[in-house]
Amino acid sequence: MNIYDFVNPMDFRYYGADSGFFERLRPYVSETGFFEYQRRVETALILAFRELGWCSPKHADEILSAFDSVTASEVYEEEKRTGHIVRALVNCVAKKVGAEAANYVHLFLTSNDTTDTAASLRFQELLRDAVLPDLLDLLETLSRLAEQHADLPQIGRTHGQHAVPITFGFAIALYVDRLGGRILVLEASRQNLRGKIAGAVGAYNALSLQLPRAAVLFEKLVLSYLGMQPAPGSIASQIVQPEYITDMGYAVQSCFSVLANLADDIRQLCRSEIAEVQEEQSAETVGSSTMPHKVNPKNFENIKSLWKAYMPRMTTLFMDQISEHQRDLTNSASQRFLPELLTAFDYCTIRLNRAMGGLRVNQHAMNRNLSANKEQIIAEPLYVLLALQGCPNAYERVRKLAREAREQGKSIMALARQDAALRGYVSKMRPEQQQLLDDPAKYTGQSQLRAVAVCEHWRQAAEKLRAYLAEEKAVLSSLKIGRLRHIYDRLNQIEQGESAPRDFCPAEDRRQVIEELMEIRIDQKP
Numbered sequence: 453m454n455i456y457d458f459v460n461p462m463d464f465r466y467y468g469a470d471s472g473f474f475e476r477l478r479p480y481v482s483e484t485g486f487f488e489y490q491r492r493v494e495t496a497l498i499l500a501f502r503e504l505g506w507c508s509p510k511h512a513d514e515i516l517s518a519f520d521s522v523t524a525s526e527v528y529e530e531e532k533r534t535g536h537i538v539r540a541l542v543n544c545v546a547k548k549v550g551a552e553a554a555n556y557v558h559l560f561l562t563s564n565d566t567t568d569t570a571a572s573l574r575f576q577e578l579l580r581d582a583v584l585p586d587l588l589d590l591l592e593t594l595s596r597l598a599e600q601h602a603d604l605p606q607i608g609r610t611h612g613q614h615a616v617p618i619t620f621g622f623a624i625a626l627y628v629d630r631l632g633g634r635i636l637v638l639e640a641s642r643q644n645l646r647g648k649i650a651g652a653v654g655a656y657n658a659l660s661l662q663l664p665r666a667a668v669l670f671e672k673l674v675l676s677y678l679g680m681q682p683a684p685g686s687i688a689s690q691i692v693q694p695e696y697i698t699d700m701g702y703a704v705q706s707c708f709s710v711l712a713n714l715a716d717d718i719r720q721l722c723r724s725e726i727a728e729v730q731e732e733q734s735a736e737t738v739g740s741s742t743m744p745h746k747v748n749p750k751n752f753e754n755i756k757s758l759w760k761a762y763m764p765r766m767t768t769l770f771m772d773q774i775s776e777h778q779r780d781l782t783n784s785a786s787q788r789f790l791p792e793l794l795t796a797f798d799y800c801t802i803r804l805n806r807a808m809g810g811l812r813v814n815q816h817a818m819n820r821n822l823s824a825n826k827e828q829i830i831a832e833p834l835y836v837l838l839a840l841q842g843c844p845n846a847y848e849r850v851r852k853l854a855r856e857a858r859e860q861g862k863s864i865m866a867l868a869r870q871d872a873a874l875r876g877y878v879s880k881m882r883p884e885q886q887q888l889l890d891d892p893a894k895y896t897g898q899s900q901l902r903a904v905a906v907c908e909h910w911r912q913a914a915e916k917l918r919a920y921l922a923e924e925k926a927v928l929s930s931l932k933i934g935r936l937r938h939i940y941d942r943l944n945q946i947e948q949g950e951s952a953p954r955d956f957c958p959a960e961d962r963r964q965v966i967e968e969l970m971e972i973r974i975d976q977k978p
Contacts, residue, residue, distance in 0.1 A: 462792055466758075466799050473799065480578035481791040484524045489570035490541060491519045494558060496677035497649070500670065501556055503933060503940065506662070511553040518548035518557075538563035560659045562652045564779070568692040569647030571787075573678055575700060575794070579642045580921050583798045587635050587707070588914045590805040591628060594714075595907040597808060598624035602903040604815060605893040606728065607822045607829070614825045616832050617892055620728075620813060622899035625906040627714045632910040634707035639917065641703040643963045646696045647680040653778040654688035665952070669943040672958045676936050679928040679966065686957045690779035694772060701769040701790065705762075708797050711804055712759035715752040718811070722749040727817045732810030751807035755800045762796050765789070819893070826892045827863035828854060833895050834864060837885055841877040849874070865889055927969045935969060 455464045467481075468474055479485045495516055502512035522544045530540035538558075546554035558566070602621030607614050649671040651658045656667035663670055668686040675682055683693050721728045731749045769790075772783035822829075835850035843849070850864070853871075857864045868874045878886065888894045939958075946952050 460792075462796060467795050473802065476582055477578070477795055477798065480574050480582065481795050486570060486574060486791075487522075487524045487527060487541070489574045490538075490566050491522070492573065492678060493566050493569045493647075493674075494541075494545075494561075495519050496674045497559070497561065498556060499677055499933070500674050501559075504943075507553070507556045511549075511556060514549045514553045515545065515557055518545045521548060536563070538566055541566075560651060560662070561649065562690055564691045565649050565651065569649070569675070569678070569680065571790075572645040572647050572692065572696065573680060574791075575697075576642055576645050576680070578791075578794060579638065579700075580925060583794060583801070584635065584639060584642075584921060585918070586798055586801045586805070587631065587638070588918055590711075590801055590808070591631055591635065591910060591914055593805050593809050594624055594628045594631065595911055597811065598622075598628055598903045599907050601813060603896075603900045604813070604818060605822055605896055606818045607825070614821075614829055616829055617822060617896045617899075619896050619899040619903060620818065621903035622896075623717075625903035627710065628910050629906050630710045631707070631714075632913060634703070634710050635917070636913075638700075638703040638707055641696075641700040644696055645680070645700060646683050646692050647675045647678065648682060648688045648692045649674045650682075650686075650688050653690055663943070663947055666943045666946040668956070669939060669946065669958055673936060673939045673943065676939060677931070679924075679931065679962075681962045681965070682959045684957060684959045686959055689775070689777070691775060694775065694783070697787075697790070698769050698773055701766060701793065704794060704797050705766045708759050708762065708800065711797075711800055712756050712763075715755040715759075715804060715807075718808075719749045719752040719756070722752070726821065728814055728821065730812045730814065731807060732812055751803055755804050758796050758800055762793050765793050822893055827857060827865070830889050830892050830895070831864055833885075833892075834868065834889055837881055837889070838874065838877050841880050843874070843877045923970050924966050927966060931969070935972065 455468050458464045458468070462468075466473075467477065479488070498507070498512050498515050498519075501507045502509055507515075522541065526544045527537065527541045530544050531537045534540050534543065542558045545557050549557070598621040600621070601624070602619060604620045605617050606620040606623060608616050608618040608623075648654065649659075650656050650667075656663075656671070659667040659670060668682075671682050671686065682688075683696075718729060718731075720726065722730060730747070731751060733747060737747070768786050772786055775783055831850050831854045834853075835846045838850065839846035850868075853864050853867050856862075857867055860867075868878060878889075881889075942958075
């Protein structure tokens with residue numbers, strides 16, 4: 453199959469066109485990858501059956517082997533006959549095992565126990581293993597750029613007009629802070645993704661035939677094999693409560709908007725009449741099919757363009773929260789496109805990181821633009837200093853001076869020094885204050901200090917998050933059944949008659965559970 457026969461440009465132009473990016477995300481976002489996650493959910497069920505003695509080790513091994521060998525193409529071929537994708541998966545596995553073992557495949561589950569839990573798991577791991585590390589890389593690139601130019605004066609702009617000076621490092625540090633905050637929101641939403649093993653309407657009907665008292669603990673047990681938790685109240689319909697996926701989608705879109713805003717700001721600074729920065733491009737890059745001189749900020753434009761394409765998907769996510777009664781299918785097709793959103797977002801994160809890493813900063817242009825309007829931009833410090841000296845109606849007097857200066861083509865300070873009353877107030881100012889009025893490049897406030905402090909703050913936070921993500925992956929990849937023994941014991945105790953509190957809901961804070969597993973792992977190291 454030719455990739456250029458596909459209809460979706462994400463496949464043939466972005467995701468599919470970069471082999472490294474493709475291979476990195478394929479295990480999470482592809483349909484083959486999604487079947488792997490469904491397999492993991494189904495096999496966690498069989499592992500719990502084996503440990504509880506509900507099926508023999510022989511049957512369990514038989515089923516696990518069958519799940520390992522089934523392919524997505526087999527399942528889709530079977531779906532043509534059944535018209536049901538999860539039942540097609542079950543049928544394909546059942547064909548590979550004996551009749552007795554086949555009884556245990558998908559036992560007690562409904563389709564969305566498998567698919568919704570698999571979806572939450574795939575997004576937890578996609579964010580952990582790819583998206584969040586890529587965002588942290590971008591955060592580091594921006595931090596280095598902000599620190600490098602922490603004291604480079606730049607004219608600040610509001611409403612597209614010259615305001616008062618800042619530094620270029622301060623402008624970038626604002627995005628460091630915004631991006632850092634969104635990363636934490638995204639990580640919190642990742643931690644809160646949930647699964648379910650609760651059956652057709654979420655009430656543990658089938659499971660209660662085997663565990664009339666402790667069905668909720670069996671759900672927690674199976675999810676714990678996957679490093680997941682049920683909803684806080686251990687309650688669902690046929691589907692996992694949709695708000696958790698919606699929250700994750702919002703966190704992605706909100707972070708995507710920060711990327712788009714940064715890309716748009718840099719794109720504006722690349723304008724010919726501003727020219728304060730320029731995008732680094734190879735000598736072979738062509739900016740126009742007819743104008744040989746053109747060098748376009750295409751990476752930044754592309755990021756904004758992709759954001760425009762995917763930002764409205766948030767509306768779909770909100771609409772997908774609506775599912776009638778215990779479940780309908782109106783969110784089934786639309787939710788299949790969610791991996792595409794995360795793929796586009798991660799693609800833009802990597803592309804923006806590359807573009808910002810090669811950004812060329814034109815200090816001369818920044819000085820030129822700052823100086824071009826320096827006679828006007830000292831209006832704020834002049835009125836503030838006059839007010840501090842006791843000048844009455846300082847703001848209004850300087851506003852009138854600014855208007856006269858524009859009309860006469862003179863500087864505000866020249867007119868101020870010609871005014872006898874104002875000249876007296878100016879003469880009382882400290883020497884460094886008078887120097888600032890003559891050189892507005894010195895009027896950058898706390899720009900340099902804030903830039904440095906913000907970057908240091910987020911560098912420390914990023915290091916902690918990186919370490920946590922790596923350790924979480926290591927802990928969950930080596931999770932042993934013995935670490936879940938307390939759940940087995942509690943399940944058996946309740947099923948054998950021990951009373952459980954009326955408000956018994958076994959869900960826990962996922963991150964706290966992971967961190968406890970980390971401590972156990974550290975203690976067990978030689």
